[in-house]
Amino acid sequence: MPAYDYDLFVIGAxxxxxxxxxxxxxxxxxxxxxxxxxxxxxxxIRGCVPKKLLVYGAHFAEDLQDAKRFGWDVPDCRxxxxxxxxxxxxxxxxxxxxxxxxxxxxxxxxxxxRATVEGPNAVKLASGKTVTAGxxxxxxxxxxxxxxxxxxxxxxxxxEVFHLDALPKRIVIAGGGxxxxxxxxxxxxxxxxxxxxxxxxxxxxxYDESVRDRLLQISMMKGIEFKFNAPFEKVEKQQDGxxxxxxxxxxxxxxxxxxxxTGRRPHTEGLGLENAGVEIDANGAIVVDADNKSSCDSIYAxxxxxxxxxxxxxxxxxxxxxxDTIFGGKPTRxxxxxxxxxxxxxxxxAGVGMTEGQARNKLGSIKVYQSDFRPMKNVLAGRNERALxxxxxxxxxxxxxxxxxxxxxxPEILQAAAIAVKAGLTKQAWDDTVAxxxxxxxxxxxxx
Ligand SMILES: Cc1cc2nc3c(=O)[nH]c(=O)nc-3n(C[C@H](O)[C@H](O)[C@H](O)COP(=O)(O)OP(=O)(O)OC[C@H]3O[C@@H](n4cnc5c(N)ncnc54)[C@H](O)[C@@H]3O)c2cc1C
Ligand SMILES: NC(=O)c1ccc[n+]([C@@H]2O[C@H](COP(=O)([O-])OP(=O)(O)OC[C@H]3O[C@@H](n4cnc5c(N)ncnc54)[C@H](O)[C@@H]3O)[C@@H](O)[C@H]2O)c1
Numbered sequence: 001m002p003a004y005d006y007d008l009f010v011i012g013a014x015x016x017x018x019x020x021x022x023x024x025x026x027x028x029x030x031x032x033x034x035x036x037x038x039x040x041x042x043x044x045i046r047g048c049v050p051k052k053l054l055v056y057g058a059h060f061a062e063d064l065q066d067a068k069r070f071g072w073d074v075p076d077c078r079x080x081x082x083x084x085x086x087x088x089x090x091x092x093x094x095x096x097x098x099x100x101x102x103x104x105x106x107x108x109x110x111x112x113x114r115a116t117v118e119g120p121n122a123v124k125l126a127s128g129k130t131v132t133a134g135x136x137x138x139x140x141x142x143x144x145x146x147x148x149x150x151x152x153x154x155x156x157x158x159x160e161v162f163h164l165d166a167l168p169k170r171i172v173i174a175g176g177g178x179x180x181x182x183x184x185x186x187x188x189x190x191x192x193x194x195x196x197x198x199x200x201x202x203x204x205x206x207y208d209e210s211v212r213d214r215l216l217q218i219s220m221m222k223g224i225e226f227k228f229n230a231p232f233e234k235v236e237k238q239q240d241g242x243x244x245x246x247x248x249x250x251x252x253x254x255x256x257x258x259x260x261x262t263g264r265r266p267h268t269e270g271l272g273l274e275n276a277g278v279e280i281d282a283n284g285a286i287v288v289d290a291d292n293k294s295s296c297d298s299i300y301a302x303x304x305x306x307x308x309x310x311x312x313x314x315x316x317x318x319x320x321x322x323x324d325t326i327f328g329g330k331p332t333r334x335x336x337x338x339x340x341x342x343x344x345x346x347x348x349x350a351g352v353g354m355t356e357g358q359a360r361n362k363l364g365s366i367k368v369y370q371s372d373f374r375p376m377k378n379v380l381a382g383r384n385e386r387a388l389x390x391x392x393x394x395x396x397x398x399x400x401x402x403x404x405x406x407x408x409x410x411p412e413i414l415q416a417a418a419i420a421v422k423a424g425l426t427k428q429a430w431d432d433t434v435a436x437x438x439x440x441x442x443x444x445x446x447x448x
Contacts, residue, residue, distance in 0.1 A: 006032045008327070009123050009133035011115045011271075014041020015312045016303030017139030018099055020319035022106040027327040032133070033103065034125065036114035040092075040099045042141050042304070043312040049095060050088050050162045051182060055344045057084045058189035062346070066381035079190060081167045088162065116272035120298045124272070135298055135326060138278075138286055139319065140271065142264035142304035147174065151235030154243055155258035158183075168192050168256035172245050174232060175261035176203040178343055181215065183259060185346035188224050195225040195253055197232070197245075204343060208355040208404035210370075214388045215345055215406055221384070222346070227253075266305045283307055290333050292322045300326070309339060340418040342411035347385060350414035353402035353421050356392055365395040369427070369447035375408055375440050389443050391427070398426040403444075413441045 006029075010021045013035035025031040038045045067074050103110055114126040117136065124130050144157035156164075158179050171187050173180045176198035188194045196203075196219075203226075204212045220226065230247040235258055238244055245253045266285040273280060279287045279295040285307035292300045302322055303315030314334070321332040340352040359366045369391040378385050387407025393400050400421055405414055420430065427447075435442035 002030075004121060004132040004134045006030050006109075006131065006133040008032075008135050008137060009115075009131060010034070010137045010139055011117075011123065012041065012139040012141055012267075012303075012305070013039040013099070013103070013110070014139060014141050014303065014315065015043050016141075016315035016319040017041070017137065018103065018319070019316045020137055020139065020302060020323045021108045022102060023320055023323035024327040025106045025108045027323060027329075029327045031107075032109040032111055032131070034111040034113060034115040034123075036112075036126070038096050039103065039110065039112075040096045043315075044095045044099060045092055046159055046162055048312055050092055051158075051186075052344060053088045053091065054084070054162075054186050055182065055346075057088075058186045059346065061189040061191075062383070066377070066383060069381045081164070081190065085162070085164070092162075116270065117276050117278070117299070118272060120276045120296050135300060136276075137319075137322060138268075138271070138273075138294075138299065138301040138305055139303050139315070140267040140305045142307070142310060143267045144260060145263045145265050146260050147232050147262055149232045149234050151237070151243075152232075152260070154235045154237055155260050157260050161259060164257075170255040171195075171257045171259060172197055172243075172253055172255045173259045173261055174198075175263070176200065176205075177261060177263065178204075179261035180259075181219075181343055181345045183261065184219065184224050185344075188219075188222060189346060193223075193225075195227060195255070197227045197230050197247060197253075199229065199231040201228045204349070206355075207343070207349060207351055208390060208402075209357065210390060211349055211351065211388060211404045211406045214386070215343075215347075215349055218347065218385055218406075219345070264304065264310060266307050268305060281307075291325055291331075292318055309336065311339065311341060314339065338418065338422040340414055342414065344411070347387070347407055348410045349404075349406045350410040351402070351404040352414060352418040353400070354392055355402060355404060356390070359392045359394075359401055363394050363396075363401070366401075367393045367395045367427075369393070371443040371447055373440075373443065376438065377408070387440060389447070391430075391444070391447050393427050398428055399424050400427055400430065407440060409440065413444075417441075417444055 008024050008031045010017045010033040013033050021031045021033040115123045118124040146152050170193045172195045184194045184196050230250050233246040236244045268284045276296045286301040302318035304310045317334045324330040324332045342350040371389045374386050390404045392402035433445045
């Protein structure tokens with residue numbers, strides 16, 4: 001008789017959990033994974049994927065406008081939200097099936113219910129059954145934080161935004177991070193009036209300052225309104241069903257919807273971690289070592305629930321490293337250096353490595369190269385939007401330590417450029433590469 005029902009029991013079928021379970025099963029482990037909502041998790045069901053599809057859908061507004069200058073006779077086009085929404089949700093269904101098939105093909109048992117930890121090797125399912133496992137992996141992700149203000153329940157979060165019955169004519173978005181700026185762009189392109197409200201005086205903390213300023217400037221020029229240092233006081237529903245938002249130090253704003261994009265907290269509440277002595281930090285994140293092990297020897301955690309870097313590719317790498325280390329006899333640790341990231345705003349931002357400020361603090365002596373240009377497509381279109389590429393180098397060694405961009409296709413360009421930054425190439429090595437002309441990316445090898 002085996003000592004446990006499973007070698008591995010995974011809680012949460014998102015990016016990290018799915019990768020860990022299918023790789024562990026491929027290494028020969030007997031694996032079960034449970035999921036309380038839908039297989040695929042945040043990224044596939046209500047995050048990166050549907051968000052990016054909405055970004056594509058929204059961008060047609062600008063492409064259709066620009067097409068006229070390129071000779072196309074574009075009639076007045078009407079946007080139909082239900083068509084895009086339903087097509088996106090249908091694609092989410094397709095991916096949900098594909099992820100389920102992958103798990104089935106790898107002989108991972110899928111249990112579609114909520115689970116909680118009952119002990120170091122025991123998990124309790126919502127149906128009441130207890131199952132045991134040699135190792136338990138917690139991959140329960142994160143959950144939107146909603147500010148504790150009267151009327152907050154009248155707002156929505158990114159969980160609901162993909163399912164709206166109709167587009168709001170006016171939307172107030174709380175927050176100044178990834179989700180706030182991405183959805184500000186999306187709703188603005190769909191012709192909603194957008195007001196972005198932040199409690200601090202800056203957007204996208206952590207990104208390079210000049211690039212953030214450029215996004216702010218372009219967004220304001222397009223007509224997105226910003227309110228800074230304006231904490232929410234309350235939200236009230238008016239008689240006609242619309243909302244009135246009260247902010248500290250500002251006149252109230254009337255809107256048809258409020259979207260809270262005020263961060264995501266590790267999803268550990270009510271998970272029973274205390275039953276196994278699993279330590280969590282002040283934000284509710286599971287504390288793990290470099291091998292993803294918690295303070296309980298048989299319990300591991302990967303992804304957003306550990307609050308290291310809340311990005312899909314990181315959760316996937318952590319899941320892979322866990323499975324290879326524990327079940328594949330191949331000890332692997334995730335390298336957190338030079339993780340590229342992007343904000344799919346309009347226009348998008350992308351960055352890798354140190355910002356100018358970080359490099360100045362860490363290295364002291366740096367060189368900054370910059371290209372501030374109007375992409376040729378924007379020139380002909382009469383679109384007054386400039387791109388900004390910024391390269392940060394160590395002045396002593398000539399090594400490129402950071403690259404930060406805003407402009408059309410910045411994330412696509414940066415993914416390839418990030419390889420060179422990660423490899424520690426010098427600015428001279430970039431310059432030795434012949435430009436690919438005419439492209440926007442050629443600016444990267446022509447910086448003076
Ligand atoms: C709107 C939005 C856009 C995003 N865009 C991007 C992007 O463009 N690029 C990027 O890299 N990242 C993006 N992210 C972040 C990315 O989605 C996450 O970093 C990633 O999904 C984390 O994966 P995970 O495996 O840790 O958790 P998740 O994918 O969140 O999976 C956790 C799963 O666990 C389930 N679960 C929770 N508790 C239990 C329980 N007790 N029992 C059973 N099941 C449970 C949940 O239902 C969920 O399916 C975005 C996030 C959001 C919200
Ligand atoms: N493109 C991407 O890779 C992408 C896209 C979306 C989300 N994500 C991931 O998901 C995480 C969550 O996204 P997010 O945008 O919710 O969080 P975030 O941490 O990026 O931003 C949260 C913002 O909310 C503000 N805020 C906090 N409390 C507030 C309050 N009470 N009132 C007003 N503003 C308040 C903060 O100042 C901050 O600007 C991100 O950290 C990121 O890792 C990534």
